[in-house]
Amino acid sequence: MRPTRYARSEVLTGYLFLAPLVLILMLFCVYPVVYSVVLSLHRIVLSLPGLGERFVGLHNFAEFFEDPVALDSLRTTFIFVGASTALEMVFGLFIALVINESFRSRSLVRAAILIPWAIPTVIASQMWRFAFNDQYGVVNLLLFGSHVTLYKAWLASPFWALSAIILADVWKTSAFAALIILAGLQSIPDELYEAAKIDGANAGQRFFGITLPLLKPAILVALLFRTMDAFRVFDLVFVMTQGGPGDSTDVLQFYGYKTMFTEGLVGYGSAISIVVFLLVFAVSLLYVKLIGTSLLGRREATA
Amino acid sequence: MRRSPGERLTLVLAIAVGMLFSIAPVLWFATIAIKSRIEITAIPPSLFPREISFEAIQAAIHRYGLMMFVKNSLIVAGSTTIVCVFVGAFAAYALARIRLRFSRALLIAILAVAMFPQISIAGPVWRILRTLGWLNTYQGLIIPYLALTLPLTVWILANFFKELPGELEEAAKVDGAGPFQTVTKVFIPLAAPGIFTAAILTFIYSWNEFFFALLIMTRRKMQTLPVGIALFPGAYTMPWGEIAAASTIATIPLIVLVVLFQRWIISGLTAGAVKG
Numbered sequence: 001m002r003p004t005r006y007a008r009s010e011v012l013t014g015y016l017f018l019a020p021l022v023l024i025l026m027l028f029c030v031y032p033v034v035y036s037v038v039l040s041l042h043r044i045v046l047s048l049p050g051l052g053e054r055f056v057g058l059h060n061f062a063e064f065f066e067d068p069v070a071l072d073s074l075r076t077t078f079i080f081v082g083a084s085t086a087l088e089m090v091f092g093l094f095i096a097l098v099i100n101e102s103f104r105s106r107s108l109v110r111a112a113i114l115i116p117w118a119i120p121t122v123i124a125s126q127m128w129r130f131a132f133n134d135q136y137g138v139v140n141l142l143l144f145g146s147h148v149t150l151y152k153a154w155l156a157s158p159f160w161a162l163s164a165i166i167l168a169d170v171w172k173t174s175a176f177a178a179l180i181i182l183a184g185l186q187s188i189p190d191e192l193y194e195a196a197k198i199d200g201a202n203a204g205q206r207f208f209g210i211t212l213p214l215l216k217p218a219i220l221v222a223l224l225f226r227t228m229d230a231f232r233v234f235d236l237v238f239v240m241t242q243g244g245p246g247d248s249t250d251v252l253q254f255y256g257y258k259t260m261f262t263e264g265l266v267g268y269g270s271a272i273s274i275v276v277f278l279l280v281f282a283v284s285l286l287y288v289k290l291i292g293t294s295l296l297g298r299r300e301a302t303a
Numbered sequence: 304m305r306r307s308p309g310e311r312l313t314l315v316l317a318i319a320v321g322m323l324f325s326i327a328p329v330l331w332f333a334t335i336a337i338k339s340r341i342e343i344t345a346i347p348p349s350l351f352p353r354e355i356s357f358e359a360i361q362a363a364i365h366r367y368g369l370m371m372f373v374k375n376s377l378i379v380a381g382s383t384t385i386v387c388v389f390v391g392a393f394a395a396y397a398l399a400r401i402r403l404r405f406s407r408a409l410l411i412a413i414l415a416v417a418m419f420p421q422i423s424i425a426g427p428v429w430r431i432l433r434t435l436g437w438l439n440t441y442q443g444l445i446i447p448y449l450a451l452t453l454p455l456t457v458w459i460l461a462n463f464f465k466e467l468p469g470e471l472e473e474a475a476k477v478d479g480a481g482p483f484q485t486v487t488k489v490f491i492p493l494a495a496p497g498i499f500t501a502a503i504l505t506f507i508y509s510w511n512e513f514f515f516a517l518l519i520m521t522r523r524k525m526q527t528l529p530v531g532i533a534l535f536p537g538a539y540t541m542p543w544g545e546i547a548a549a550s551t552i553a554t555i556p557l558i559v560l561v562v563l564f565q566r567w568i569i570s571g572l573t574a575g576a577v578k579g
Binding site for chain 2: 010011013014017018021022024025027028029030031032033035039091094095097098099103107108109110112113114115119120121122123125127128130131133135136137140146148179180182183203228231232234235238239252256257260261266270272273274277280284288
């Protein structure tokens, strides 16, 4: 039976081609997550090796919900995620509408708008950190000019420090949201606008009657992607505030990092990291469900 | 469509606002790099440099070892990109062109893996690398980066390969090409735009990544640009001119990439997100 033999060797080739990918992902993604779960069930304190690695069940998770700093950082994370993603959708929609228009040098404008997305987050963080500097920063200069006495120490105030981090995130990632919304915009047929124009609808009516409703799926996808990413915020906090002042900008991934790598509380730190994992996982389930019900209204690309 | 004068004015204003929002902060930070130390620490500060000074750029290069960070970043991001595209192309070929029972499940699993928060794998990855003796080595950073960048690459390339005509394998076989050559000699060249897109996105990702670089590269000599710039030493006052200089130099390659390949970047990012 030649055809089956051929097919079998083909299947073998397929698995061979997949092997490096599967190996890397198993060893450096799947196994580590499982290992993190195991670690989160143990008490491991690096500075006290005499304790060994004792199994403590869900104790670390119970500790999480009694740890005021952890709960505070959970709250801060939610505020950050909510505020930054909401603003990113607004700015993203605005940018998408602009770069969807046709005009001369549009590709240059598109490139310019992608620059915040392309530069390293660490660099964006240093830039905004200096922009918000209490003495030499451009924010104070633009707001108060030479009235030096009015200059504010933005990053020393809990409210303004968190706001500054949110602003930096919005600046950095709105372009990404814009690109996804742009893909949605391009799938709206021109005839709809033509017909609405003939019916005498003005620009505002066309926007709220056609554009916004038809963009809902794209905005939702952008929102979910940004939400998953926002839960993982780290670089901005590390560079701009180190979680301070006090613990006012201490987001979960940063708190987990500090607990695990600075304080050496490997078990508890792993429990925090699993909480972050579960939060992101919940959002990604939502995403998979959305795609599954093909809310996007397009054929699934995977066969 | 013709625009009325009002519409045109709105559009011009909107473009101006968008541009200002996106690039004004970067340009302002770049001016810090060419200000003199005295001007940087003047109170009140000035918006534009009164005179151009290269002392910050020189100090960043000579005193803070900027080129060492650039070299490390080039090695890590370059190797990650090459290996990722190569491994990704074969995997994508298997997923897109060979009937395998688990290919759909595998594609979804790959997408799920791409969503793992770094912190949830950081501790174990660090332990694995320590066991292997790979902390503070290039491969110790490149391999985790491969794990983080392969999902999007496979996703983009599988979509590209699927669009190619069905007779390609037959034709390659008639010409005497084995499966390996079918991928390297037929599919990779034909999917050049996809390969290119995946390569650019992988490069940008690994050039910019900070979290793992911070954990794995604790020795200064091995650190990449983001770690170097984040941990810029400053005893009492921050060396802002040097930080701005290093940042600007680290940003230039990315601006070049974005200006040249904007179209590919946009198609790649939306393929990863929308085509689910």
